[in-house]
């Protein structure tokens with residue numbers, strides 16, 4: 059492997075400074091983001107971040123994701139073991155080349171710069187603006203201020219480990235669908251005898267959907283996740299939004315054993331939705347609604363079939379890029 063500068067950076071000189079990291083970045087069309095993230099994650103196992111392109115709204119006070127423009131995928135690796143850094147770079151370049159050969163949308167060139175830990179602890183926060191989703195939902199990173207409008211449903215979130223950066227399209231679709239349920243009164247008065255709904259969030263991650271459901275009027279939200287880090291993140295985020303009494307998080311999955319629920323949220327992947335279909339339906343009361351998300355378009359038919367077979371009907375559909383979310387209604 060060649061010595062000498064890497065992307066114009068004199069690694070030997072940089073390696074002498076403690077706390078220096080190499081930031082790899084690639085601009086990628088949103089359809090290529092996942093594949094590019096996987097490649098960078100192999101080069102820098104500490105994980106990747108995705109910064110979608112934003113358009114500023116509200117006179118620059120907030121931002122909305124702009125899917126028409128490429129996102130930037132980033133990963134960081136410590137500049138300690140220079141041969142390892144060079145190998146990771148070469149591998150990422152090679153794999154990105156293969157990806158381009160697949161004919162996915164064009165992706166940018168692999169770029170690198172040096173960042174220092176000392177500047178870095180807070181610098182990443184600049185990548186998270188206040189985000190508007192749908193009509194009323196506002197995601198506010200905890201360190202940012204937001205001047206709310208009267209109708210705004212503001213969710214304060216600390217991205218943390220279970221959130222990643224930005225919002226995944228499948229999460230945005232779920233939030234849009236939740237807002238639509240709320241508009242039809244299904245959260246504030248969609249429970250038994252017109253009481254506020256009881257909601258189950260299967261695979262709660264950061265808790266974003268649980269918190270949104272609570273803010274939109276649900277009376278009680280049970281958040282379950284198989285990952286204890288997600289359970290902790292959901293608990294912390296619920297507390298941060300003063301919803302600790304409404305949102306309860308614990309390790310688990312469907313069936314929760316605490317049903318039936320008026321609304322079940324499941325932002326999982328298609329294969330999990332299919333394999334968990336019986337359990338998700340078991341948690342849903344007759345007449346209740348399941349929001350199923352994380353469905354890649356070419357798997358939509360399988361998901362619909364699995365729930366049709368259990369008597370549910372498609373009552374709504376949201377799509378963004380290749381992703382689909384479905385509202386499935388259990389007959390009364």
Ligand code: SAH
Nearest residue numbers: 229260261262263283284285288310311325
């Ligand atoms: N609801 C969040 C997170 C979705 S990511 C959002 O919409 O942004 C999917 C989550 O499901 C992850 O946190 C993962 O740990 C969890 N998960 C994966 N398999 C699961 C299963 N079988 N049961 C419950 N949760 C699961």
